[in-house]
Amino acid sequence: LENLLKYSDNIDVYTRLAEIKKINKIRFAEYIKGTTNISVNIDSIFDVQAKRLHEYKRQLLNALHILYLYEMLKENPNMPFQPRTFIFSAKAAPGYHMAKRIIRLICCIANEVNRDKIIGDKLKAVFLEDYRVTLAEIMMPAAEISEQISLAGTEASGTGNMKLMINGAITLGTLDGANVEISEAVGDDNILIFGLRANEVEAMKQNGYYPSNYYNNPIISRLIERLISGISGVSFEDIASSLIGQNGRGDPYMVLADFDSYRQIQEEAALRYSNPNRWNKMSLINIASAGRFSSDKAISEYSNWIWKIDKLNDIK
Ligand SMILES: *Cc1c(COP(=O)(O)O)cnc(C)c1O
Numbered sequence: 001l002e003n004l005l006k007y008s009d010n011i012d013v014y015t016r017l018a019e020i021k022k023i024n025k026i027r028f029a030e031y032i033k034g035t036t037n038i039s040v041n042i043d044s045i046f047d048v049q050a051k052r053l054h055e056y057k058r059q060l061l062n063a064l065h066i067l068y069l070y071e072m073l074k075e076n077p078n079m080p081f082q083p084r085t086f087i088f089s090a091k092a093a094p095g096y097h098m099a100k101r102i103i104r105l106i107c108c109i110a111n112e113v114n115r116d117k118i119i120g121d122k123l124k125a126v127f128l129e130d131y132r133v134t135l136a137e138i139m140m141p142a143a144e145i146s147e148q149i150s151l152a153g154t155e156a157s158g159t160g161n162m163k164l165m166i167n168g169a170i171t172l173g174t175l176d177g178a179n180v181e182i183s184e185a186v187g188d189d190n191i192l193i194f195g196l197r198a199n200e201v202e203a204m205k206q207n208g209y210y211p212s213n214y215y216n217n218p219i220i221s222r223l224i225e226r227l228i229s230g231i232s233g234v235s236f237e238d239i240a241s242s243l244i245g246q247n248g249r250g251d252p253y254m255v256l257a258d259f260d261s262y263r264q265i266q267e268e269a270a271l272r273y274s275n276p277n278r279w280n281k282m283s284l285i286n287i288a289s290a291g292r293f294s295s296d297k298a299i300s301e302y303s304n305w306i307w308k309i310d311k312l313n314d315i316k
Contacts, residue, residue, distance in 0.1 A: 001290060014284045018280045046087060050089040050128075060102055066086050070116075109125055110124075149262065155179075161178055168287050173194075176198070190289075211257075219263070
């Protein structure tokens, strides 16, 4: 894979790469249409967050940001805007009530945004049921942004991040789990990092984290009000309360603390996407740097260093 790096300044190569991505986007758009009846804009950024639904993985941060973009576009429909499609897929554990509420929220946001004629093709949100390998097989080749936004210090490694990287998606994430290794492999210019670092999260917990410190941010207070007043006819007062909390127990995964940083890196992502040559080059560098996550390499290192066993074909 590293041999691909030789072509990192060859416009023909990464233009061809972009053509392949487009074919994969068309195939995936057909799947979306077939399963949800939502028509997505092929020329929009395909921004994917696919993983188990858990509060620490922060699908809620992504959902609140879509709500923010929606409110902005409604206020100013003619503002310059890079069209985007946010795609979620996730299962919630059967007894995990809050996870199911977050799925409900994503579906309500999608319902309201997708049928808004003023917004049109600029912004779409999709929730795909039944996340499984068969779905990942057509979703990951079509992805352009890989959402890896868990609170720093909570994700042991992650493997979805690697699957998306080798398919040329750009990681938009926190310095958590294997995102740290991805960032070392591709360099700061080829990844979109935001948010609190693990040591900063620890320090904040030590000093007491008060989500109320973020309400004076008018964007955040408006989003909380929006959750309470309701989306697509459903109130999400319970999710708002979990963020606000009481007795210093709100927002355990620091969604509000990282919101502004997330909003800014999403803006940067849109800016970079507007320059296809730059974007396609980043994509090529990500594919070329993904070899370190090869499962053959991992097994061979375990064999040599941990298990101290020989390869079968080495046994005479
Ligand atoms: C890769 C994968 C996961 C793990 O995703 P993470 O982003 O690492 O949490 C879970 N479910 C399916 C179906 C996958 O393909």
